[in-house]
Amino acid sequence: MSDHSDARSRFLRLHDALRTRICMLDYPPGTRLSEETLAAEFGTSRTPLRRVLARLEDEGLVISQHGVGTIVTDVDAEEMARTYDLRRELAGLVGRLSPVPVSDEIIKEAADFLDAGKILLKQPDTRALAELNMDYFHFGTSLTNNLALREMSERLYYRTARIWLTATPRLDLAEETAIFVSELRDSFQALVARDGQAAADVRRAHISLCIARLNRHMA
Amino acid sequence: MSDHSDARSRFLRLHDALRTRICMLDYPPGTRLSEETLAAEFGTSRTPLRRVLARLEDEGLVISQHGVGTIVTDVDAEEMARTYDLRRELAGLVGRLSPVPVSDEIIKEAADFLDAGKILLKQPDTRALAELNMDYFHFGTSLTNNLALREMSERLYYRTARIWLTATPRLDLAEETAIFVSELRDSFQALVARDGQAAADVRRAHISLCIARLNRHMA
């Protein structure tokens, strides 16, 4: 039962919960996370929670300072741009390093994502779009059997996920939704053709375009 | 003084010490690391040490199990090969993503590495070669200003560093040293020509060759 041990599963649960809150801006940059308050909320002592915060600090999402508190980090535009550069390259590598053969199951998943995107077109919603984008990202990384590549991609994703949400008030939500759905459509078509590399290239191209859009609206 | 706070600098010191011991096979795979023993050695309580072990577990170098112990992980040949594949691609990216302009200082460093390698040629030593290789790796990542790329490269490096030392008894030490020195020479010449991309390509090529050598001696 090592995989379902209480300690490990609880750690994963708390880590995922806090990471999501940070990336969805429920905890905007600058928010102080109180160990005691969070421990009380999750029904544990501070000890297991401190380990979660330590990992979030390793991941660059918070910073703990003795005597001050644990504070959600701010997103540095310059560093985020560099991180996006790397994410773009890794997205392309998903198609080249140990790609998973495209199965009917994978095609069905892509179709489901496309359907979900189309629904969002009629009823644009910032948070729903962000959440669908997060789910779709995980789907994208699942297309390689290279475990290290998956892990690095996800680590970088969570580090940059917030920047889109912080910029989105200045972006056009309907337009962003439309662009995302077109990515889903391109990706779906590539997978229908059983061309994993093409699917990865679609992703790579859209990350490039996303970088350009963010740069435009930053200036 | 947040950078030199006692807690943080101690954490970094202990983490680096244990990571080096693991990667240099002072703690071979399967070794049980006792929290209490290590805490006594470093003059702390278990608490700060547990945080270090937690991070090493995140990095995949050890695994902690309730009631069992903290054990140095074994190197899975298949996964290591996949990780090497990614390392090779990242090495090439160092030349393309935010490369550092090649300065006289950098050229001097490369020259120093080459000198150190030549000394090793006359007096081959497994550990000295491994340590020089580790230092040279850090020099290589310092050639990009892309922080995320540096961090990911280092994370992957420490995850694969042990496999060479594990295989080295079956490899020819003199030959391995010669190959490494030829990489240092190629790299030095590329940097003298102020061609950072060429230096990255040299590194990329040698990682490819290293993968091939390891595969040959595994089978």
Next chain:
DNA sequence: TAGGATTTGTGCGTATGTATT
């Protein structure tokens, strides 16, 4: 099968650092 030895995980009181009044 049972029990004891050993190890990591948890909870909590205290020490220490920081900011504010």
Next chain:
DNA sequence: TAATACATACGCACAAATCCT
């Protein structure tokens, strides 16, 4: 400047899990 409030960092005692006899 000093004192107070409050946050994280630490150390220890105990709980829980595993292994071996």
